[in-house]
Amino acid sequence: MTKEQIVKFIEKQKTAFISSVDENGFPVTRAMLAPRKIDGNDLYFSTNTSSKKIQHFLRNPNACVYFYQRGKIKYQGVMIKGTMQVCTDQPTKDEIWRFGDRFIYKKGVTDPDYCVLKFTCKSAEYYCDLKIEDFDF
Amino acid sequence: MTKEQIVKFIEKQKTAFISSVDENGFPVTRAMLAPRKIDGNDLYFSTNTSSKKIQHFLRNPNACVYFYQRGKIKYQGVMIKGTMQVCTDQPTKDEIWRFGDRFIYKKGVTDPDYCVLKFTCKSAEYYCDLKIEDFDF
Numbered sequence: 595m596t597k598e599q600i601v602k603f604i605e606k607q608k609t610a611f612i613s614s615v616d617e618n619g620f621p622v623t624r625a626m627l628a629p630r631k632i633d634g635n636d637l638y639f640s641t642n643t644s645s646k647k648i649q650h651f652l653r654n655p656n657a658c659v660y661f662y663q664r665g666k667i668k669y670q671g672v673m674i675k676g677t678m679q680v681c682t683d684q685p686t687k688d689e690i691w692r693f694g695d696r697f698i699y700k701k702g703v704t705d706p707d708y709c710v711l712k713f714t715c716k717s718a719e720y721y722c723d724l725k726i727e728d729f730d731f
Numbered sequence: 732m733t734k735e736q737i738v739k740f741i742e743k744q745k746t747a748f749i750s751s752v753d754e755n756g757f758p759v760t761r762a763m764l765a766p767r768k769i770d771g772n773d774l775y776f777s778t779n780t781s782s783k784k785i786q787h788f789l790r791n792p793n794a795c796v797y798f799y800q801r802g803k804i805k806y807q808g809v810m811i812k813g814t815m816q817v818c819t820d821q822p823t824k825d826e827i828w829r830f831g832d833r834f835i836y837k838k839g840v841t842d843p844d845y846c847v848l849k850f851t852c853k854s855a856e857y858y859c860d861l862k863i864e865d866f867d868f
Binding site: 613619625657673 | 758759
C-alpha cells in the first residue's frame with residue numbers, strides 16, 4: 595500500500611473510529627462520520643463543541659483515527675496516530691460546514707456548539723488479515 | 732438500556748474495537764473478533780502474544796472496548812472503559828481455545844504465541860444517534 599492507496603481506502607469509508615485519552619489516562623473510542631475533507635496529512639471532522647472528546651483533545655492532543663472494512667473474504671484496517679486540533683475559528687468552520695448541518699446546529703455556521711476537529715497524521719499501520727505494514731507521513 | 736441489554740447488544744456484534752495507550756501516550760485502536768466469553772464484568776479475547784497491543788497492556792492496562800452497529804435508520808455504540816489483563820496461564824488458555832485456532836497457532840493450545848486478553852469493565856456509555864447514557868459496572 596502506498597500513501598495514495600491509503601487515502602483512497604479512507605475516502606471509501608463511511609465511518610471513522612476516533613480515539614482520545616481521557617483525564618484519567620484511559621483511551622476512549624467512538625464512531626464518527628467520515629472526514630469531510632482530506633488535505634495532505636490533515637483530516638477534518640465536524641463535531642459538537644460540548645462533547646467530551648473536545649475536553650480530552652484540549653487537554654491532550656494525542657489521537658488515533660481508525661478505518662475498517664470487513665468483507666466476505668478479508669478484513670482491512672488503517673490505524674493512524676497523530677494529533678488533534680480543536681478549531682473554533684470562523685474561516686475553518688465556514689469551510690467545513692455543509693447545508694444539512696443547520697438541522698443539528700440551530701444557530702447555523704456561527705453556532706458555538708459547532709466546531710471542527712483537524713487531525714494531523716504522523717504514522718500509520720495498514721492491516722490486511724494478519725499482515726501489517728507501517729508508514730510514516 | 733440496562734446492563735443486561737448492553738450485554739445482549741454486545742453478544743450480537745461480530746467485531747470489537749480495542750484501544751490501548753502506547754509507550755508514547757498515543758491511543759491505538761484495532762478491530763478484533765468479538766469476545767469469546769462474557770462472564771459478569773469480564774470479556775475474554777484470544778490474540779497473539781507477539782502483537783504490539785500485548786506490550787501496551789503489559790505496560791499500561793488502561794483499555795477501551797467499543798462496539799458499534801450502523802443500521803439504515805439509527806446508529807448505536809457502546810464504549811466501555813476498563814482494564815486489560817494479559818493471561819498466559821494454561822487453564823485460561825485452555826478455556827478460551829477453539830478448535831479452529833490450531834490453523835493459526837501451529838503448536839496448539841500451548842503455543843507461546845497464543846494468549847488471552849481479559850477485559851474488566853469499569854464504566855460504559857451507550858450512544859444511540861445523538862443520545863448518551865452512562866453506566867457503572
